[in-house]
Amino acid sequence: DGGITQSPKYLFRKEGQNVTLSCEQNLNHDAMYWYRQDPGQGLRLIYYSQIVNDFQKGDIAEGYSVSREKKESFPLTVTSAQKNPTAFYLCASSDLRGEGTDTQYFGPGTRLTVL
């Protein structure tokens, strides 16, 4: 089945530790995205990538880092510099036809809790 997988589903970390969230897609999509969602709020864009070895900051990139070494993978690292990392993290991918018609497909999310 084609789709996006995120692991783990739940993640706990101690304050001050870096943690990496996994995102893999087998849809052959060029673009991938990371969003953060806080309770009762909409999604906010952290980083996005339109091609391998290239990525851009979204609206709330501070305290996060990403890499895009392979087309199908886009891991997100939450660093100790992120002041309020507890949130629901969602990964998405899309084609890149442009013109505003691309559909984003989302993974099931990772719920990160900082203890």
Next chain:
Amino acid sequence: DAKTTQPNSMESNEEEPVHLPCNHSTISGTDYIHWYRQLPSQGPEYVIHGLTSNVNNRMASLAIAEDRKSSTLILHRATLRDAAVYYCILPRGNTGNQFYFGTGTSLTVIP
């Protein structure tokens, strides 16, 4: 970037039609209008998108005002599985692939 405005919440009775409004008064001529929905504790899923004409698919219909300053997502017969947060989105960025999710409309379906 053009922004959207949606009511925070709406209710509907099961098996009745639901009309979810969205205002986007600063929309540009080339902005597509996308709708996604998010069920509790899940990632959002695509519902429908359109540019000028009304659009239909198996999930819903999208009615776009003639001046494109507003649109309405129509669920023809609400079911309990339609209870979700519905987001109206205008993609942004030079390739039109960056989404801004507001707080959306939380739809409650009453049995």
